[in-house]
Amino acid sequence: MDLTLEPRVVGGFRFAGVAAGLRKEPGRKDLGVIVADRAAAAAGVFTTNRVKAAPVVVAQERIRRGRLQAVAANSGSANCFTGKAGIKLAQNSCAALAAEIGCAPGLVAPCSTGVIGHLYDLEKYRAGIREAAAALSPNRLEDFARAIMTTDTHPKMASARLKLGGAAVTIAGCAKGAGMIEPKMATMLAFVVTDAAVRPPELRRTLRRALPASFNAITVDGDMSTNDTLLLMASGAAGGRPLGGRDLAAFDEAVAAVAGALARELVRDGEGATKLVTIEVRGARSAADADRIARQIANSPLVKTAFFGCDPNFGRIVMAAGKAGVAIDLERLEVRMAGIRIASRGALHTEALAAAAAKMKEPEFGLTIDLKLGKARASIMTCDFSYDYVKINAEYTT
Amino acid sequence: MDLTLEPRVVGGFRFAGVAAGLRKEPGRKDLGVIVADRAAAAAGVFTTNRVKAAPVVVAQERIRRGRLQAVAANSGSANCFTGKAGIKLAQNSCAALAAEIGCAPGLVAPCSTGVIGHLYDLEKYRAGIREAAAALSPNRLEDFARAIMTTDTHPKMASARLKLGGAAVTIAGCAKGAGMIEPKMATMLAFVVTDAAVRPPELRRTLRRALPASFNAITVDGDMSTNDTLLLMASGAAGGRPLGGRDLAAFDEAVAAVAGALARELVRDGEGATKLVTIEVRGARSAADADRIARQIANSPLVKTAFFGCDPNFGRIVMAAGKAGVAIDLERLEVRMAGIRIASRGALHTEALAAAAAKMKEPEFGLTIDLKLGKARASIMTCDFSYDYVKINAEYTT
Numbered sequence: 001m002d003l004t005l006e007p008r009v010v011g012g013f014r015f016a017g018v019a020a021g022l023r024k025e026p027g028r029k030d031l032g033v034i035v036a037d038r039a040a041a042a043a044g045v046f047t048t049n050r051v052k053a054a055p056v057v058v059a060q061e062r063i064r065r066g067r068l069q070a071v072a073a074n075s076g077s078a079n080c081f082t083g084k085a086g087i088k089l090a091q092n093s094c095a096a097l098a099a100e101i102g103c104a105p106g107l108v109a110p111c112s113t114g115v116i117g118h119l120y121d122l123e124k125y126r127a128g129i130r131e132a133a134a135a136l137s138p139n140r141l142e143d144f145a146r147a148i149m150t151t152d153t154h155p156k157m158a159s160a161r162l163k164l165g166g167a168a169v170t171i172a173g174c175a176k177g178a179g180m181i182e183p184k185m186a187t188m189l190a191f192v193v194t195d196a197a198v199r200p201p202e203l204r205r206t207l208r209r210a211l212p213a214s215f216n217a218i219t220v221d222g223d224m225s226t227n228d229t230l231l232l233m234a235s236g237a238a239g240g241r242p243l244g245g246r247d248l249a250a251f252d253e254a255v256a257a258v259a260g261a262l263a264r265e266l267v268r269d270g271e272g273a274t275k276l277v278t279i280e281v282r283g284a285r286s287a288a289d290a291d292r293i294a295r296q297i298a299n300s301p302l303v304k305t306a307f308f309g310c311d312p313n314f315g316r317i318v319m320a321a322g323k324a325g326v327a328i329d330l331e332r333l334e335v336r337m338a339g340i341r342i343a344s345r346g347a348l349h350t351e352a353l354a355a356a357a358a359k360m361k362e363p364e365f366g367l368t369i370d371l372k373l374g375k376a377r378a379s380i381m382t383c384d385f386s387y388d389y390v391k392i393n394a395e396y397t398t
Numbered sequence: 399m400d401l402t403l404e405p406r407v408v409g410g411f412r413f414a415g416v417a418a419g420l421r422k423e424p425g426r427k428d429l430g431v432i433v434a435d436r437a438a439a440a441a442g443v444f445t446t447n448r449v450k451a452a453p454v455v456v457a458q459e460r461i462r463r464g465r466l467q468a469v470a471a472n473s474g475s476a477n478c479f480t481g482k483a484g485i486k487l488a489q490n491s492c493a494a495l496a497a498e499i500g501c502a503p504g505l506v507a508p509c510s511t512g513v514i515g516h517l518y519d520l521e522k523y524r525a526g527i528r529e530a531a532a533a534l535s536p537n538r539l540e541d542f543a544r545a546i547m548t549t550d551t552h553p554k555m556a557s558a559r560l561k562l563g564g565a566a567v568t569i570a571g572c573a574k575g576a577g578m579i580e581p582k583m584a585t586m587l588a589f590v591v592t593d594a595a596v597r598p599p600e601l602r603r604t605l606r607r608a609l610p611a612s613f614n615a616i617t618v619d620g621d622m623s624t625n626d627t628l629l630l631m632a633s634g635a636a637g638g639r640p641l642g643g644r645d646l647a648a649f650d651e652a653v654a655a656v657a658g659a660l661a662r663e664l665v666r667d668g669e670g671a672t673k674l675v676t677i678e679v680r681g682a683r684s685a686a687d688a689d690r691i692a693r694q695i696a697n698s699p700l701v702k703t704a705f706f707g708c709d710p711n712f713g714r715i716v717m718a719a720g721k722a723g724v725a726i727d728l729e730r731l732e733v734r735m736a737g738i739r740i741a742s743r744g745a746l747h748t749e750a751l752a753a754a755a756a757k758m759k760e761p762e763f764g765l766t767i768d769l770k771l772g773k774a775r776a777s778i779m780t781c782d783f784s785y786d787y788v789k790i791n792a793e794y795t796t
Binding site for chain 1: 447448449450476478479481513514515516619621622623624698699700703704706707709712713714716717718719720721722723724725726728729741744745746748783784785787788789791792793
């Protein structure tokens, strides 16, 4: 498998991203479309927030049949807390794209991200759709990726190519963050397309398998968006019969790798983030225990500000671990910060803290907590908490 | 009842606070003692963090019998993650005070706050205890309150006086924050003493009743300390028979008022806090539902940075409410920010946002979310998330 953070052409799909005037900043891309040559197998996961935006409600309903031909995604407005008018707006938005490309409106999934509580202008949207339809090209995934950005500092893409049963298969995707990130069941907005031939039930399973180590293993601020959507579409344009057996397993692995790369990019570009930290909890009695501890550490403001300050603050780590409600034996616990063992067998290795602090200056490092109680493990990617997180979020307005 | 944020003399108790050299800053008070003339009725609540500091383990055990004669509390070291040596240190610390005042060591409760993973110097501690014992005075509650401060910017005290059955009763207390605050079952360190005559079982009930609207209703950063301790001691020096019936109810109310005032001061002085915000959730189907939503809002970094930016960001509020996992009907929801209705009946009142933003410049305001689904309610006091929170926590070292 050949994984990269660059876009790639994927047989059967075209993309576009245009500036439709939905955002305040004039000329900034804010409307993206993905169009398949014909209805593609599709699977999706969505936010588990009890408050769901209108496009989530519509997309969730439409993906049930396992087929989509297009996606219409905008930034500038989340179309959330917009009642029946919001549902109608999402439906009309899809209908506009369906009319342009000549497919049933039910085959178009809507996605929105941006400010909550506002309806975007449908006329501007329709004009944007016409422009986007005219611009469609297999080479424009990056334009699409740019159109869905909000506080992201750059577009995030990843792609993989591999041989499956003799044929070359491509998987490419993009995602946007950068705040309200603790997905649990999905991410902000992420789209992955492939030319592999995969039937909808298998595609759903592929998506579920890709989640635990990708979009479900990251956090920026512990907040969960109302609009989180991850869509996976397979055109089958690479030819051959629908994947099964060993080929399907290899495909699953490649999709998971693309999803993992996108998730990692989301955290790296988290609001105000200066460091990517992978929290690994090992030696737990169960994976659920390990996950709970890893998340408490990954979301603790005190731990995250210590990352920012390059401070191997053992006290905050053990405090955060302890509030997970999972039994911990302090006499066994071993903690490694950026590869340096800072605590073990009930003792803090104060002489090792300076070396750990020096290593924490790197833009990327790991924090490993070995409970030495069992064999289960979990890992969560998180970022630090900086002045810029406060700046971005105190100044980004309603 | 006459409630104030000033200290008061409480019959039967003396206090002291000295600089024992346990902290890095020379001359800063770091060791405080409370001594009762004779064994007093006592009740306590402690952190629910699975990682408990040595003094918590020792104090929890000692308070079971319902009697304490003294408290020895230090800052500069949390005596946590210190294994058996930490337990021994806490016991020796209590023994030092017991020897000075001539009581059984088991009648002294230890409390520590500060850096985790270090043992403080017992010899310096003993010298400090001797100095403190010599300085004991009914007028020195403020010295004690200063000795337990860490990142607090000022000592926090509250007292109340009321007539019970003809006798004047005084209740006085102090507390320290200012980070790792989301107590759930206790607070950082808080001490309340009274000259009322109350038997231990009633005193325990008084303490439990005081919690929901005080130390259990606040959050600074959602983090929970390993050392949280709240102690309540009653000397009976005011005279009369142990309280019961209506007098006990009035006493409970006064203790709750003192605890509430202290809890409020903790949030007001939260790390980097510039605003005190009371989040009230009304109209819920159950108090547990209301509490869950209020806590999600109170702990959301996105909501807290919006408070700092005086931004009535409805989207973040509804996002945080939605992730509580409680059913919400957006068509009924009503939200008031700083007294201004910004959303109701499924619509955001954009014309009201400027007025709400202006009111958010006040140092104290309320955010009310009425779910209109039932009659239950809950309220949580929180503070905003500022540059200074990041500064304090990125620079405070291990």
